[in-house]
Amino acid sequence: MKLSQASWWLAACMGTLINASGILEVDLVFPRNESYAPIDSFPVVFAFQNAELARYLNPRLTYDLWSWDNSNNTFPSWEELRWVNWTDYDTYFAHSYFSKFNKEGRWRVRWTLSWDSCDQDILESGHSLRDGIIHNSTTWSTDFTIKNSAPKVDLIAATSNKTCPGEYGVAINVTDKTMKIPFGVSWSGGKYTNDTCAVLAFSPTPTPNPCRVHINKTTVESMEASLHARLCNSLNPPDDCPEEGKNAAQQLAVTGIFLFLSTVGAIGFLFKL
Numbered sequence: 001m002k003l004s005q006a007s008w009w010l011a012a013c014m015g016t017l018i019n020a021s022g023i024l025e026v027d028l029v030f031p032r033n034e035s036y037a038p039i040d041s042f043p044v045v046f047a048f049q050n051a052e053l054a055r056y057l058n059p060r061l062t063y064d065l066w067s068w069d070n071s072n073n074t075f076p077s078w079e080e081l082r083w084v085n086w087t088d089y090d091t092y093f094a095h096s097y098f099s100k101f102n103k104e105g106r107w108r109v110r111w112t113l114s115w116d117s118c119d120q121d122i123l124e125s126g127h128s129l130r131d132g133i134i135h136n137s138t139t140w141s142t143d144f145t146i147k148n149s150a151p152k153v154d155l156i157a158a159t160s161n162k163t164c165p166g167e168y169g170v171a172i173n174v175t176d177k178t179m180k181i182p183f184g185v186s187w188s189g190g191k192y193t194n195d196t197c198a199v200l201a202f203s204p205t206p207t208p209n210p211c212r213v214h215i216n217k218t219t220v221e222s223m224e225a226s227l228h229a230r231l232c233n234s235l236n237p238p239d240d241c242p243e244e245g246k247n248a249a250q251q252l253a254v255t256g257i258f259l260f261l262s263t264v265g266a267i268g269f270l271f272k273l
Contacts, residue, residue: 169208
């Protein structure tokens with residue numbers, strides 16, 4: 001039996017049902033609109049609630065930390081999400097630490113969440129393939145202060161609040177349908193999503209609830225261990241690092257200096273010619 005063009009696209013694009021459907025929520029967990037004592041390593045933490053639902057949305061999370069006291073003092077950053085195995089988590093914490101918060105100041109964290117979903121009607125029709133993906137993004141900002149008299153940073157206490165503003169979170173209504181990306185459709189998710197996108201429901205509009213996120217002692221210890229491991233692999237590792245970590249970092253520094261001197265020597269040789 002020969003399939004018509006429309007039928008062929010329908011067969012190629014119709015998604016398979018998956019077990020997971022519901023509300024994916026992405027929240028800025030820390031910092032919030034509060035004051036904190038100066039600290040050498042200041043955490044920025046986001047939570048993906050119902051993390052499995054992010055699997056076929058190709059999420060991207062970028063943000064910057066902007067100083068109210070010096071507009072030139074801005075730190076852009078992002079979270080690497082492409083390699084996250086979303087099915088391993090109920091709540092996934094994306095986090096980074098920053099070293100410029102050891103003195104008083106007023107700051108703003110502005111973050112943008114972007115994600116892609118299937119335009120089911122267009123993909124099934126086989127027309128306007130470049131428009132078959134819906135690109136979504138939303139941007140939020142939160143102000144906070146570093147102050148000597150403020151409480152110390154405590155992620156456990158910060159997420160034990162009974163009430164918190166909804167603007168800390170973004171809620172996305174994910175259906176149980178996915179679709180394979182046809183050849184010729186631009187899709188940056190690629191192999192990270194197995195060339196598959198999710199279909200969203202745009203009504204009713206879900207309301208985020210960041211207060212559901214709680215960071216416990218085990219999570220904090222895991223974050224701090226990850227930070228310590230990165231510091232031990234830096235050029236100036238802390239004193240409490242294992243000797244093999246220090247040696248590896250020092251070897252890296254020596255190699256870098258050798259390569260630099262080799263390059264300078266090569267340039268000098270060229271100029272002599």
